[in-house]
Amino acid sequence: MTRSISTLISAAAFALTALPGTASEATFETIKVEAGAQLFEAECRRCHAVDADHESYGPPLDNVIGRAAGSYPDYDYSVALEASGIVWTEAALRAWIEDNAGFMPGTKMRHVGIDDRTVQDFILAYLASITTRDAKAISE
Numbered sequence: 001m002t003r004s005i006s007t008l009i010s011a012a013a014f015a016l017t018a019l020p021g022t023a024s025e026a027t028f029e030t031i032k033v034e035a036g037a038q039l040f041e042a043e044c045r046r047c048h049a050v051d052a053d054h055e056s057y058g059p060p061l062d063n064v065i066g067r068a069a070g071s072y073p074d075y076d077y078s079v080a081l082e083a084s085g086i087v088w089t090e091a092a093l094r095a096w097i098e099d100n101a102g103f104m105p106g107t108k109m110r111h112v113g114i115d116d117r118t119v120q121d122f123i124l125a126y127l128a129s130i131t132t133r134d135a136k137a138i139s140e
């Protein structure tokens with residue numbers, strides 16, 4: 001009897017850990033990356049591939065976090081971007097997504113103006129997921 005109650009309790013405890021309300025940090029990250037992929041699809045993909053194998057009007061954005069601006073091999077950047085001397089930290093990318101033309105006058109990327117911080121977070125989570133450097137280690 002005692003034994004079956006304790007079996008029941010441990011079964012209930014197991015069931016609890018599997019409830020949706022107990023989603024882990026890793027689950028949140030996966031959801032953010034998936035949302036970011038869809039937002040990237042809607043806002044960025046028509047101009048940006050995410051690898052060198054695909055035709056891309058803008059520079060491909062794989063490994064962009066931590067990359068020196070204007071450094072994708074053989075891409076014909078504007079002078080403004082090529083000479084900017086910045087590195088694409090998450091903070092720089094946030095400013096760029098919010099107001100690229102204001103952030104860097106002279107860029108040839110058409111203005112995007114995504115000022116919703118949550119949308120920025122999702123797009124950044126997606127860009128981090130296609131970056132092989134440790135994106136978290138790159139300063140804000």
Ligand code: HEC
Binds near residue numbers: 043096107
């Ligand atoms: C209408 C086309 C277009 C859209 C839409 C667009 N971009 Fe761009 N993007 C460009 C072009 C063109 C450049 C090169 C700009 C330059 O050389 O001044 C660029 C450059 C960049 C760079 C600099 C990369 C490097 O190698 O230095 C980043 C980062 C970037 N875009 C991110 C984004 C993100 C994120 C989105 C979506 C929110 C987006 N872009 C939407 C055309 C676009």
